[in-house]
Amino acid sequence: MNSNLKRRLINKIFVALCTLSTLLAIGMLALILGSLIINGAGGLHLSVFTQDQPSPGMSGGLRNSIIGSIAMCLAAMIIAVVLGILAGTWLSEYSRNSKYGRAIHFLNDVLLSVPSILVGLFVYEIMVRPFHGFSGFAGAVSLALLAMPIVTRTTEDMLQLQPDTLREAGMGLGASQGLVIRSIIWKAAAPGLLTGGLLGFARISGETAPLLFTALGNQFLTFNMSEPMGSLPTTIFQFAMSAYDDWRNLAWVGALLIAMAVLTINILGRVMTRGGKR
């Protein structure tokens, strides 16, 4: 009886703790989103998307930063997804139990937790200094370096979740290993691979430090990725710390935009993977 009572009490406490921490996490999220909306939604006019970054005291928008962010994130994600999926596939399918495989798996895990400012400095050293100029390409590469280990790791994990019997069934019909991976395993793991991409995107969408060393920022609109390029995070960084109210308001709008973008892409991803399942 007594031990039964004790067990139930412990159970109750445990459930209460779990609920509490969940509420805490959700509460934080609500607070952040709430303050973003309160401070940012008011400034969300059409001009934000049609006008470029203003000088202090002038009216303006975030067009150059938005375009820059989209261009660099897109380029970074293309690089990260292609390389990450190939690397993850190699790790999961071709190098299981091999020494090289284990070493690369470990190095990738190290890359996962490298501070982003180091990645920025690294790209600065290999792409900015030698060519004497900041550029959107350098920014994209630094973002790609941050997203790639996430895509690699998720790909590896998701492919390993696929049962060996599926591989055996494919090869049992006479398909080569490469064909089985491309036509069966990738398809079966598609929702997981997409999740990897989303996680990678979420990681880089708000990155500021590496962009400061590589794309630098640009107050004018440019589509040329070999020039310095503006981006939402660097503009927020610049504006939020300024003394001008207009700039600080635009910084809030920019932060809201990033949060909305991450949210939208995540929801789209969920809907797409659910649609594909059945």
Next chain:
Amino acid sequence: MTKNENMVEDLEQFIAPPPTENLNLEARNLDFYYGTHQTLFNVSLPVERNKITALIGPSGCGKSTLLRILNRIYALYPQQYAVGRVLLDGKDILTDHNTLSRLKDRGDQVELDPLDCDISQIRARIGMVFQKPTPFPMSIYDNVAYGVRLHFNKSRQEIDGIVERALHRAALWDEVKDKLKDSGLSLSGGQQQRLCVARGLAVEPEVLLLDEPASALDPVSTARLEETLMELKKDLSIVIVTHNLQQAARISDYTGFMYLGNMIEFCSTDRLFARPKTRRARDYLTGRFG
């Protein structure tokens, strides 16, 4: 069937194979290793054409292992290897350069030419259905057409016909004919298993290997699958691993009883179930095992 030096001393065996000229597939004197761990000892398995051959035996005795050698699925794993012969219509399909040297190490006379065809074609001729249904993540139609597109250069209409015929033969057509574009994963377990049978049949194999195909199925699905197999043996030879003795007795023509990696008794199913010769087979069939 006479080479006995690898066998355990007290091994009581009884082997009554079908006549050699009717053999479609034959495993001869197979040893098998998972790395350094040997799991099959000098096992032979004759598979008569257009007959169902059942493999029974306690868990872990090597039934799946034997099946996995027959279409060389084990070769996906570099540390696993087989030594011995597998003959498809009298031609060796197991011997590559690796096994050849191991055969010579073992002192075997190697007198047969290795069959001159690649592993992809071998696997097309020897289909396999696994214990757990393994539909591919694509439509029912594409599942069945997968192997066809791989091995044959057929037009759209021809593939349509092949898919329909394969689904008919696997007794699944009526249930899926209106939803061929649906995902194979949307079917029930029993339907998925018959889909896998259809997928194997679509490439017109000569031999179909089934590893406990009914273990995840309810009695109705099991009965349908058994009917299907009885129908199919008109066109091909079947090897089925089963834990269900009644099933083996119902559908098979020959039965092999395995124990601890050895083929203990192999003869016609009627004879094995009526008068098992060896003590171990007798004990197993009467449930006095331990």
